[in-house]
Amino acid sequence: MSTTLIGLDWGSTHLRAYRYDAQGAVLEKRALAHGIRHLPEGGFPVAFAQATDGWPDVPVLACGMVGSRNGWQEVPYLDTPTGVDRLADALTAMTTPDGRTLHLVPGLRDPGRPDVMRGEETQIVGVMAQSPDVARKGTLLLPGTHSKWVSLRDGVVTGFATMMTGELFGLLTQHSILGAQLPPAVDDAHAFVRGVDMARDSGAAGALSRVFSARTLMLDGTLPASSVPDYLSGLLIGDELRMAIAAGWADVQSQVHMVGEGPLCDRYLQAAARFGLAVQAAPDATTSHGLWRIADAAGLTSTHATA
Amino acid sequence: MSTTLIGLDWGSTHLRAYRYDAQGAVLEKRALAHGIRHLPEGGFPVAFAQATDGWPDVPVLACGMVGSRNGWQEVPYLDTPTGVDRLADALTAMTTPDGRTLHLVPGLRDPGRPDVMRGEETQIVGVMAQSPDVARKGTLLLPGTHSKWVSLRDGVVTGFATMMTGELFGLLTQHSILGAQLPPAVDDAHAFVRGVDMARDSGAAGALSRVFSARTLMLDGTLPASSVPDYLSGLLIGDELRMAIAAGWADVQSQVHMVGEGPLCDRYLQAAARFGLAVQAAPDATTSHGLWRIADAAGLTSTHATA
Incomplete structure (x- = not known):
């Protein structure tokens, strides 16, 4: 089956890589300990090479702290309200030292509080992709070190709060x-x-x-x-x-x-x-679904399929 | 002037000693770094000897963490509501290695929350001794690492909360x-x-x-x-x-x-x-006033005066 996209969920403590087919199904996944706070010698390029080792040269989309101030390249936050199309339009493309193009998902900023998130926006897109009812009108809770409460309306993140x-x-x-x-x-x-x-x-x-x-x-x-x-x-x-x-x-x-x-x-x-x-x-595997959904909205999934 | 009482304010990080005359005026005060978490070699007896060195053998009253589980001797908490008379009745007497008698003020416990304090009860008595209006009906705030909010009514601590x-x-x-x-x-x-x-x-x-x-x-x-x-x-x-x-x-x-x-x-x-x-x-020097007031209510200030 042809590989169409590589997705990276790259947080502070973890790095997960997904290889997708042309229908968005995950053909293979990898988990590395190389979160941005635990990079191997050689830093981001080495971690990136390990995560994608042996996979075809298809578009790569990454979300999470990799786009933070301490990440590989800082990507500005996108203010709420934001839906998947605005996220897809706001991807930042960077070129890796070995000439690959890496697309980075921006984090979100709620200007009303203010508050910020990085990575959760992709999980949220993944939930919305799988649960149209929740996307229409729903409240999400993402428990964790920094829990997030998220308000959804008509497929758009209208606001959120960190606890x-x-x-x-x-x-x-x-x-x-x-x-x-x-x-x-x-x-x-x-x-x-x-x-x-x-x-x-x-x-x-x-x-x-x-x-x-x-x-x-x-x-x-x-x-x-x-x-x-x-x-x-x-x-x-x-x-x-x-x-x-x-x-x-x-x-x-x-x-x-x-x-x-x-x-x-x-x-x-x-x-x-x-x-x-x-x-x-909510449905499981939200980040891998979200990465695919954003890549699809950005037109990254249709042009580069390789065997 | 005759020395009537020695008072010790013995907390986690500080040890303050007061020598009083027969009217409750402080004749001399000392500050040592020997809080119960920073005792000198030899522990409590050495710190006690340094604090009272050269002072007459009169009754000694101490408040604070010295009476806690990690102190010199644990003194049970006294439940609120509590006024100065109940505190004075509940002193614990212990004998030091060199044969002195040390009286310890109990801490307070608010069974309603529950909550506890040690040392602040003596400050509160000091405020009440100097401000009858506040003692009649008042709210005290004692800012600190663990701030206390205290409710007073008719000379009695009716309840408190730690933040x-x-x-x-x-x-x-x-x-x-x-x-x-x-x-x-x-x-x-x-x-x-x-x-x-x-x-x-x-x-x-x-x-x-x-x-x-x-x-x-x-x-x-x-x-x-x-x-x-x-x-x-x-x-x-x-x-x-x-x-x-x-x-x-x-x-x-x-x-x-x-x-x-x-x-x-x-x-x-x-x-x-x-x-x-x-x-x-509120008035200053509340602990030294409180120690005297409790000692007085306990009858420690009248019998042992020496030159």
């Missing part, structure tokens, strides 16, 4: 008095739910006004020291949901579509249930 | 993506106020939902990288005030009395003005 939930969890458990000198963490689903409920019940003050309770409950002896991380996880994910409701991103009447899978998303599902929020998993 | 504002500022500026790779900080009063206003205007979602703006504004070029720390300081102090209002600790109709002085308290005053909150500095 630093995952990073805050790391800071509090690794560097704060709440996490200092704890024994190894033990899974404690009860402590997690207790944290979620503390956040839910914190009202407009918010869970940050209650976060010191992690220490107090431990001193009280009612929260085992080994359960503090799960309690904090519940408190922070719960506060993210509380904030999302307060800010109008989510409500109990409508459905939130969550992009991602695995233990972190399971936590969000569990926490959402404590708020009475309906959260549904 | 980890100072520690969060340290975590975000030293360890997070917002503070990573910044140039040296430059004083920027405008950036501070901008952060306060961002927090004030964040509504029930809260400033944590907007904290990523520190990075976005910097990428936009509208916030100098060297001003990010002042912006974050404003955002977090502003969020503390926002939370305090949302939780009912403060409102625009009544006055908050702030314990402390210096640049940090100046920031709180400036931020409070952006919220229309009336914050007034």
